[in-house]
Amino acid sequence: MDLLFYCRGGYEADLLAELEQALGQKGLFGYAKMSKNSAFLRYCLPQHNAQPYSLESLKAINEQVPTLEKLVFARQKLHVLADIEFDSEDRISTLLKMFDAHALPMFSDVFVEYPDSEEGKQLAKFCKKFTVPLRNKLRQQGHLHKKPSNNQPFLHLFFQQSGKCIVAISIVNDRSLHHLGIQRLKMPSAAPSRSTLKLEEAIHLFFNERQASALFSQGMRAADLGACPGGWTYQLIQRKIVVEAVDHGEIAENLMATGLVEYYSQDGFLYKPQHSNVDWLVCDMIEQPTRVSELMLQWLETGKANACIFNLKLPMNKRHKVVAPILSRLEKALNDRFSEIVIKAKHLYHNRDEISVLIIVNTQMISSYKENKR
CATH class of the missing domain: 3.30.2300.20 (THUMP fold)
Incomplete structure (x- = not known):
């Protein structure tokens, strides 16, 4: 076989x-x-x-x-x-x-x-x-x-x-x-960078239409660490989510004009959410994968985020050898802390030397995810 x-x-x-x-x-x-x-x-x-x-x-x-x-x-x-x-x-x-x-x-x-x-x-x-x-x-x-x-x-x-x-x-x-x-996606003309396709593909892959509609809805708040120029922020505001965009660079003016973006010129590793927590944390920073994964873990364990989607940059060789222990560490730590979690990871078409990871720890969001699975 x-x-x-x-x-x-x-x-x-x-x-x-x-x-x-x-x-x-x-x-x-x-x-x-x-x-x-x-x-x-x-x-x-x-x-x-x-x-x-x-x-x-x-x-x-x-x-x-x-x-x-x-x-x-x-x-x-x-x-x-x-x-x-x-x-x-x-x-x-x-x-x-x-x-x-x-x-x-x-x-x-x-x-x-x-x-x-x-x-x-x-x-x-x-x-x-x-x-x-x-x-x-x-x-x-x-x-x-x-x-x-x-x-x-x-x-x-x-x-x-x-x-x-x-x-x-x-x-x-x-x-x-x-x-x-391969899910082919069209580059949105209003998006400020092609990185927007990474988050769009991740949402399409990790969720069906009903799940995405339920879990990315108007009135939610998100933090985008390393946001500039706003490719990932674009995907969130398209879903009417208020975004705390964190970066020392500049966010595209058309995104700021929506009134859904709050810009903070800060280091993503030091930033704290404005209202104690956010529904979604997203991150596509170019950093060591262990450092990014530990940052995501800290936000989830301390209740600063209910769910997150982030990218882990990979080395040129033996990527599985690097990725496997990181994913194992995340899963074990979160299972020890929460009664139930959702965790998924994928090397997407629009990724290069990186993988995208989804984690949900909030009970209500997990219930919605499961109810809308079919």
């Missing part, structure tokens, strides 16, 4: 280290097939090598391996069904033969994908052209539902070259719904 993961190019080793640690804790061991900067990782679990696979057996295996949500460095998680090499230009007929040979379920949709690497991007045009005729043919043959649904499995064709692909399946509630596992 092989698993296929997508990631940012250059982070394959970090994803492997993270995956092996998580699998080892469950007594599962295997081996990886990967290369540096390939932007994907294939992992074989010899314990589960029975063929052919049923959807039920795939779901059973999936429950034993880490979820995509738990893997910081993975963008997508798939189960490999077959490897196909095309000996003619009629790729669709070759794929249909695979359907005839295996008892595959009906799929909700098909994604024709490629590595998010310079080499992979050369396949983008081919994959885009191939998707529509393939989707139409699969529907004609009864292999795809007429309308896509997030409650059904997706079929994925992952091309490394035009004559060769990995056929895989993604499991409901344990996958990214986006092509290549």
